[in-house]
């Protein structure tokens with residue numbers, strides 16, 4: 001993927017009221033001038049004028065600025081140019097401001113920020129464009145602040161948060177049973193919004209770190225979570241999607257452990273397993289009733305991706321990876337989400353969370369009965385062989401081919 005990505009030029013707009021900061025950024029990012037077209041604005045107004053003239057792939061702005069602050073600027077960008085990626089680069093420590101930033105920005109970077117971090121964040125969001133070619137879909141997905149939660153769990157969390165003696169443990173339990181809330185919480189702890197330690201993979205741990213007050217404000221004042229409007233999608237289907245996601249997460253973690261991977265790969269495999277099908281919620285939000293119809297007419301994951309492509313020109317793997325990428329989740333997780341049906345498209349030639357999720361998803365689909373239509377499950381044995389797996393896995397012998405024997409031979 002890399003070579004192709006580097007040749008694509010990106011246009012980035014940096015906004016800061018302090019000329020010193022802007023010239024510092026310009027100097028620091030000089031080596032990137034061959035790959036990025038960079039523009040610099042000293043106020044929100046100036047930024048909006050530039051945006052009127054031409055398209056920018058990303059806007060990177062400070063928060064505290066006179067007249068129009070960074071949050072006001074980004075909410076205008078969100079309204080007028082939804083497919084432009086919104087990044088905050090700020091030394092802001094005001095809690096109220098930071099809470100508001102969650103809703104208008106995709107990512108939050110702390111000042112001072114080193115060149116690598118900034119380059120990395122911008123390059124990654126730029127590369128996401130390759131996942132979704134259609135601007136209309138990009139705009140729809142970029143506008144999403146949250147994924148829809150199960151109505152019953154949404155009610156439960158609202159009640160718990162509003163109750164006088166709400167407990168962080170109970171809140172963590174509820175969030176840990178909902179795919180949408182889990183995704184949002186993982187975004188917050190994996191970014192710099194609240195300056196928490198990184199690499200947290202369990203939603204319960206994340207909630208605990210954020211603390212009761214922050215969670216309460218996020219849920220009540222900025223509506224961090226949203227409620228699912230069930231359009232042709234039953235609550236039962238969504239519960240099964242959650243069970244499938246949690247089982248895939250646990251088995252991905254086990255597989256990464258069995259393959260003697262480092263702790264960060266094991267944690268990210270769990271998180272990637274949890275989020276691998278989050279694109280189904282993205283699709284449900286974007287395409288409503290029509291997606292509900294598709295879901296109720298087909299049951300298998302692999303099969304559903306083909307249908308999604310035919311009807312909507314985007315799969316849940318692409319849509320999910322795009323949104324989670326915009327939200328700044330680690331690259332290996334995005335890769336796992338994007339290629340969980342087509343691992344051969346990944347350019348990484350060694351074990352990654354994608355490998356764990358791919359194997360786990362197949363094994364889970366084999367077990368999960370009504371959630372799958374086994375005959376449609378195609379297994380990429382070539383990819384699995386290339387990963388030189390240490391353990392053997394009970395893959396279905398559907399192909400009856402020698403390749404399966406080869407994969408199994410790595411066992412032990």
Ligand SMILES: [Fe+2]
Nearest residue numbers: 276277301340
């Ligand atoms: Fe899937």
Ligand SMILES: [Fe+2]
Nearest residue numbers: 276277301361
């Ligand atoms: Fe799946």
